[in-house]
Amino acid sequence: MTYPMNLRKHIFHTALIFCGFFVLLTNLQAESTNTFRVMTYNIHHGEGLDKQVDLQRIADLIKQEKADIVALQEVDRNTERTGKRDFPAEFTRLTGMSCVFSNNWPVQGGEYGTAILTRFPITKREHSLLKMVGSKEQRGLLQAHVKMGDREVVVMNTHVDHRKTDEERLESIMEFATVIKKKAELPVIFCGDFNDVPGSPTYEQMSALLDDSWKLIGEGEGWTIPAEKPRRRIDYIWISKKGPIIPLRAWVPASEASDHRPLVVEFQLPTGK
Template sequence: MVDSGVPLRVVSYNVHGQRDDTAALAAVVRQVAPDVVIVQEGPRRFRWRAKSATLAASLGLVVAGGGLPALGNLLLTSLRVRVTGVRHQRYPLTPGRHLRGAAYADCVVGTGARFTVAGSHLATDPAERPGQAQLFKRELDAAPYPVIAAADLNDDPGGPAWRTVSRGLTDAAVAADRADRLTYSCANPRRRIDAVFVDPRISVVDYDVLDTPLTRRASDHFPILVDLRLPAVD
């Protein structure tokens, strides 16, 4: 195990619009005590600010950014993490399809280790996904600090959108030799369409897809849990 750098625990979770067992959802996240949660399908409509704050509080976290401006992508943090900047992105709308977007937050943790966390949820339409992946990747490449990016890509490893987003980054599942852990669906696990990618300067200490009775009640996606070490501050 890597013994230098600043530890950071990250969860990526498509919460299915909180349409399932919300008590189970809260218990799943609280049990692993993450520093950062990257949410897909979070609140994005009426009273989205209050709903986002309620979701964050249920998980023992605070809202860093996202919600309606990022079309349901929500970034939550523990009080250990300080957020210094937030940006949102909306992808072009294809008529008749859902609006999609992304959220980005620049953060500081520990004695000054900086990172940029990003989250997105790409389209189910294979004609839309590649363009959205390119827009997401452009922002990741422009991030001021080492990137931690999580997404429901709606694409399989090796697919066009997956290749675009992962270029130059480390696939945390591959780094931990756990790329066989499937993320969707909880009812019939058959695909790995959810992923966490990190800057090569960030070490992947551990990676898991949490398949438990609670997670099978909480959403239609399994959450990803990743333990990282950020580059040590000089």
């Protein structure tokens, strides 16, 4: 059927307007939310259940789980036990992500601490050492400010005391409370190995500061250790209370790359206007 010229122009212009509106709506929807994944993982200085140090399989697991932010504990740099390898540099190369590292404790001629990997731009890095209470291992808190669209998010990573007494862990959480208060205007994602289980004084004190992502969205026990047959939950991803970050789902992938299993949580962060 042939339409008059004026009618054809009208149909064409109407189609252009409709297409433009559809593209605008799609862009607005894309800008209104940002879905991303966070992993926390104690990598046991890269040593798996087979006693082999293998960073490639850890990097493969990170890519397999499509993690956008990764908090690693027990990270070596230039230590004798891991052949003087620079773990942060290797993870940067293997994952293609940016990395910040904190040295908490000198070990075997090198450094030992925590690291944060991310595909988002890092705008600021902070590191502080935590108070020691009768222990021989220095612990710390690593922070990275990352830019996600038009939002800035603070990612924190720690690995607190492992002893049966909880005195040092509780002291560390008092220090965390001070830091979190200073960041009150920004969304916080706090990852780490807390060496204590739900219901413990350590857990209850952290719960007063932040929300446990697994408790909000996880299904099952969420056990992360020991890796072969997990029976305890000591690895956590905490988020700001009543904040803009929304947990969508959480899971614990099976892996023998460390003596822990990683915890992964997928989040949504509203962005744009």
